[in-house]
Amino acid sequence: MKKFHVLTTALAAAVFLAGCGGNEAGDQKPRVAFTSMVSFGDSLSDVGTYAVGAVAAQGGGHYSINGKGATGLLWINWTEFLSATLGLTQPCAAETGLNTIQAVVGAPPVPATFHDASAGGTCTNYAQGGARVTNPVGPGNALLFNAAVPSTYSNAIGQLTVPVQTQIANYLAHNGGKFTSDQLVTVFAGGNDVFINVATFQATVGAGGDPTAAATAAVTAMAQAGTEEAAYVNSQVLANGATHVVVVNLPDVSLTPFAVSSGAQGQALVKSMTQAFNSALQAGLTPSANLVVVDAFTASEDQATNKLQYGLTDVSTPTCTSSSSLVCTANTLIPAVAPAASGTAATAANTYEYADSVHPTPYGYRLLAELVSEQLAIKGWL
Amino acid sequence: MKKHSIASALVATVALCGAGAAQAQVAGQVMVKLGWNKIMPKVRSTELSAPALPGSTIDIKSASALFFTAAYMITDDISVEVLGGLPYKHDIIGTGSVQGVGKIGSIHQISPTVLLQYRFMPADAPFRPYIGAGPTFAKFYGSRGSAALTAFTNPGGPPTTIGGDTEWGATTEVGMSYKIDKHWFVDAALLKTFINTKAQLSTGQTTKARLNPVAINASIGYAF
Numbered sequence: 233m234k235k236f237h238v239l240t241t242a243l244a245a246a247v248f249l250a251g252c253g254g255n256e257a258g259d260q261k262p263r264v265a266f267t268s269m270v271s272f273g274d275s276l277s278d279v280g281t282y283a284v285g286a287v288a289a290q291g292g293g294h295y296s297i298n299g300k301g302a303t304g305l306l307w308i309n310w311t312e313f314l315s316a317t318l319g320l321t322q323p324c325a326a327e328t329g330l331n332t333i334q335a336v337v338g339a340p341p342v343p344a345t346f347h348d349a350s351a352g353g354t355c356t357n358y359a360q361g362g363a364r365v366t367n368p369v370g371p372g373n374a375l376l377f378n379a380a381v382p383s384t385y386s387n388a389i390g391q392l393t394v395p396v397q398t399q400i401a402n403y404l405a406h407n408g409g410k411f412t413s414d415q416l417v418t419v420f421a422g423g424n425d426v427f428i429n430v431a432t433f434q435a436t437v438g439a440g441g442d443p444t445a446a447a448t449a450a451v452t453a454m455a456q457a458g459t460e461e462a463a464y465v466n467s468q469v470l471a472n473g474a475t476h477v478v479v480v481n482l483p484d485v486s487l488t489p490f491a492v493s494s495g496a497q498g499q500a501l502v503k504s505m506t507q508a509f510n511s512a513l514q515a516g517l518t519p520s521a522n523l524v525v526v527d528a529f530t531a532s533e534d535q536a537t538n539k540l541q542y543g544l545t546d547v548s549t550p551t552c553t554s555s556s557s558l559v560c561t562a563n564t565l566i567p568a569v570a571p572a573a574s575g576t577a578a579t580a581a582n583t584y585e586y587a588d589s590v591h592p593t594p595y596g597y598r599l600l601a602e603l604v605s606e607q608l609a610i611k612g613w614l
Numbered sequence: 615m616k617k618h619s620i621a622s623a624l625v626a627t628v629a630l631c632g633a634g635a636a637q638a639q640v641a642g643q644v645m646v647k648l649g650w651n652k653i654m655p656k657v658r659s660t661e662l663s664a665p666a667l668p669g670s671t672i673d674i675k676s677a678s679a680l681f682f683t684a685a686y687m688i689t690d691d692i693s694v695e696v697l698g699g700l701p702y703k704h705d706i707i708g709t710g711s712v713q714g715v716g717k718i719g720s721i722h723q724i725s726p727t728v729l730l731q732y733r734f735m736p737a738d739a740p741f742r743p744y745i746g747a748g749p750t751f752a753k754f755y756g757s758r759g760s761a762a763l764t765a766f767t768n769p770g771g772p773p774t775t776i777g778g779d780t781e782w783g784a785t786t787e788v789g790m791s792y793k794i795d796k797h798w799f800v801d802a803a804l805l806k807t808f809i810n811t812k813a814q815l816s817t818g819q820t821t822k823a824r825l826n827p828v829a830i831n832a833s834i835g836y837a838f
Contacts, residue, residue, distance in 0.1 A: 253722060255755070255756065255775045255776055255778075257758070257759050257764075257773030258720070258763075258773070259761065260759075260773050306770055307770050313769040313770035314769060315770070316771075317761070317764060317771075538668060541664045541665070542666075544665075601769040602667055602765075603667065605769045606667055606765075606766040609762035609765060609766060610713070610715050
């Protein structure tokens with residue numbers, strides 16, 4: 233009996249130890265204790281520079297499907313997803329305003345106002361829709377409005393389009409000329425240089441200019457912009473004390489509905505321009521342990537090729553009925569993704585890549601946030 | 615703490631039941647062992663299913679724990695042995711496209727195994743090699759995620775958790791025991807388990823992993 237007892241004791245112990253214990257979240261603190269995130273760039277990082285005046289009246293401000301939770305996701309812009317996952321307070325626009333042309337839009341302009349340290353505020357997202365790398369006039373700037381040319385009327389909204397160069401200068405001027413080691417600094421621009429240079433190309437060719445020369449000029453201009461962005465990161469960001477800098481290169485703009493609609497030749501030109509920008513940016517950045525370059529270009533191509541792996545079903549159709557997603561909400565979606573009932577989330581939009589012809593849906597931004605997060609984790613910062 | 619008291623109860627049982635004059639490893643005999651076991655998974659995981667960054671795979675690191683067995687000699691050569699032990703805690707690290715992220719979580723497992731063994735050499739030989747085979751039941755539980763796991767599966771969302779299935783597998787082993795005296799012996803064994811599992815994230819993605827661990831152990835035993 234004694235032997236039998238030993239056997240049963242062992243068996244009982246084995247079964248007992250197979251016990252229980254729930255699956256838990258574990259330590260959710262990033263490996264680097266960031267206290268804030270400072271963002272420079274364009275509409276792809278803008279969290280509400282123009283959420284005032286005529287844009288606010290339409291419920292807009294993000295270049296995506298506006299309204300917190302409109303598609304059932306917690307956040308809209310990738311900088312918001314990233315801030316949340318780093319445990320930071322949500323980013324807010326460091327400067328707001330609109331140079332609206334009242335006679336065209338029917339709403340008054342809103343003076344540009346800072347909300348960063350210079351105004352006693354804590355907003356550190358300097359990214360602005362329409363912003364270029366260096367040139368102060370980007371898409372949506374009222375200076376591009378021409379009463380004689382209807383296609384320029386969309387510029388009457390009067391986006392500030394403060395370029396990345398000036399965004400960084402503004403930050404430095406308002407923060408003692410320094411970045412700190414507990415900041416995550418993001419730089420993501422170049423798209424508006426593509427759009428303006430494509431417009432220049434089209435105008436040149438339309439006026440009888442040489443298409444080959446015009447294309448070369450467009451590609452050269454993009455390489456120049458890439459070199460300039462790299463120089464700002466090197467000499468203005470890294471050299472001024474930033475120790476955690478993320479530069480996101482330009483996604484393949486030739487895959488956007490905007491470029492696709494221009495035909496195969498237009499797409500090829502846009503791709504060359506995008507690659508010229510990214511190559512110059514990569515070449516110009518001084519390698520640094522304080523710098524992570526995220527390859528959004530490769531990721532965007534893979535998303536288009538292997539969309540199902542990313543949970544996407546549509547990588548070509550804009551979900552918004554408005555031409556710019558800046559004023560797109562759950563109420564202005566195509567029937568395929570419109571909410572089933574008023575007040576419910578447009579969850580069907582979470583399988584679409586594009587909100588408008590160039591900007592992602594909130595889900596598309598989330599995919600970018602995942603990509604950036606992955607690179608930060610590999611770097612050991614998250 | 616209960617786990618510890620069970621283990622110590624077993625040790626006490628081993629120590630107290632030492633009466634009798636049986637020879638080592640003969641039919642009808644009961645033997646217990648207590649030792650240290652290291653489990654080394656040889657992982658090949660599938661890519662994390664959609665929606666996920668492509669090429670995200672995982673590796674599961676080795677873990678060690680106290681183990682114990684109880685064996686019964688059916689004949690002088692054939693025995694049946696039950697393996698139990700304290701839980702193993704394995705770190706989970708990212709591989710493939712997430713190579714370099716380091717630890718993305720951890721999971722506990724317990725894998726009781728029953729082995730039918732054949733022992734070579736005469737029953738009273740001091741040195742008896744043996745081979746064995748039998749079923750393994752693996753239960754995965756008590757996982758922990760991480761900031762990194764949440765960040766690249768659901769940035770800004772609720773923390774991502776990891777769920778593991780319970781699985782059946784098959785184990786084979788080779789081992790040897792060396793008799794010190796009438797009761798005491800030392801034992802070492804090498805085990806190979808064939809087992810697959812499916813890990814599921816709270817965000818919906820799954821990955822199938824072939825674990826096929828190799829385990830090595832060393833123990834001290836007592837024959838009643």
